[in-house]
Amino acid sequence: MGTLRQVDETDFQEVLNSSPVPVLVDFFAEWCPPCKKLGPTLEALAEDLAGRLTIVKVNVDKSNLAGQFGVMNIPTMIIFQKGQEVKRLVGNQAKSALEKTLEPYLA
Numbered sequence: 001m002g003t004l005r006q007v008d009e010t011d012f013q014e015v016l017n018s019s020p021v022p023v024l025v026d027f028f029a030e031w032c033p034p035c036k037k038l039g040p041t042l043e044a045l046a047e048d049l050a051g052r053l054t055i056v057k058v059n060v061d062k063s064n065l066a067g068q069f070g071v072m073n074i075p076t077m078i079i080f081q082k083g084q085e086v087k088r089l090v091g092n093q094a095k096s097a098l099e100k101t102l103e104p105y106l107a
Contacts, residue, residue: 004039004046007056008063015056016083021107023054027066027076030059034092035075041095045102052106079105 004026007015016023026042028035046055060066060074069078069085079087079102086105093101 004042005056007058009065012058012065013083015054016080019054021051021053022086022105023056023080024102025078025080026055026057027060027069027071027074027078028057029061029074031061032074038075038092041093041098044095045098048099049102049106053102081105 005015007025012025024042024045026035026038028038042055042057045053049055058065060071065071066074066076071078073090075090075092077089077093078085079089087101089098089101
């Protein structure tokens with residue numbers, strides 16, 4: 001799925017702790033139609049918001065992180081600031097709606 005970095009248990013905490021900007025984590029699955037639809041939106045946002053937001057993906061079929069964070073539906077996006085969850089979004093989102101939601105958290 002595109003160029004966004006996929007993370008799992010081995011590098012998740014490092015990504016959160018080392019990012020100088022907020023991190024949006026997209027919990028997805030390859031077989032999930034809304035996840036596939038959201039993918040290009042997140043790719044575009046990653047480009048548009050480079051330097052203000054880091055976006056990474058977690059494949060729920062290949063990682064236990066979804067269980068750790070209580071992710072029950074996909075796609076779920078969690079925004080982390082300084083390693084702490086600050087916002088959770090569930091379901092596919094239009095780019096404009098997502099930008100509006102993200103604005104208060106951007107670096």
